[in-house]
Amino acid sequence: MNHQLGKKGEAIAADYLRRKGYRIVKQNFYTRYGEVDIICTQGRDIIFVEVKTRSNTKFGYPEEAITYKKKQHIRKAALIYLNQTEGNFKELRFDVITILFDGEKININHIENAF
DSSP: OOHHHHHHHHHHHHHHHHHTTOEEEEEEEEETTEEEEEEEEETTEEEEEEEEEESOSTTOOGGGGOOHHHHHHHHHHHHHHHHHSOOOOSEEEEEEEEEEEETTEEEEEEETTOO
16 A cells, blocks of 8 residues: 555544544554554543555455454554553543545545454
8 A cells, every 4th residue: 555645544534533522642653563543532431543545445445454463463552552551541442444535535434343
């Protein structure tokens, strides 16, 4: 995937979350297991968000690119973040936001509790 397309998708996802009342805590949290695209809170809940962006569906839908191994890496990265952060969170969840550019139209799909 084009790196610029991915960054554009992450910016759109962050803006979408802000408009929905989420507070962005961190973007692009890197660990040895990989990266969490967006970490945000909603009330006392903490949400780890994976963003997948595509310009077409020639190679499948964006959510199909999230493999079992990718999910495991995100979970491990989330644990590292939680161990480094002081916070009294009520719930933890993993969401997926897919961005699909369809010509001039942008399709956003927010999957809560995706895994």
